[in-house]
Amino acid sequence: MGAISFVLLVLMTLICPPLGVFAVAGCGPDLLINICLTILGYLPGHLHAFYIEYVYYERRDQSVAGRIVSERAPGIYSERVQGTVYGTVPSDA
Template identity: 40%
Template sequence: MVRGSDVLLIIVAILFPPAAAAFIAGCSCDLLINICLTILGYIPGHIHAFYLIYKKMKAEERYGAGGYTYVGAGQYQPIYTNQAPPTNYGAATS
């Protein structure tokens, strides 16, 4: 399922791929790789940014929104491994 934030990331990746890589990976090696790819050719920077967006979307499907952390190189790991996620007492559920 494509969320609104994913659509916004795709639009940012089309306009300026390093910005999308920075939103996903922060200040990491993936950002440096994307900057270099964008300098070498605009299309390789796009491909790398879209790859990072794809991996983020797959992590959201697998672990749920906010249930994962980025560990680098397009890899994600769950935040909660052996314990149940915290319950949201008093929060409205749908």
């Protein structure tokens, strides 16, 4: 199921980059930036969209492996893509 959703996401991004960003990051600053980049030129919109998707899947895979990435990915404003979760505080006990 994961490979099928990844292929569909890539196809959506190839057709319309903001759709791919919306599917991964939701409605927020990343989507607005991608819409502006797509209006300015089709290639910058694709580069930005694939960068967001790469970071999303890389952070997800690291989370599954038990590695927590503490630094933020540059140029990404969505907490969903960054891999941070609200309301969780690590305990030192």
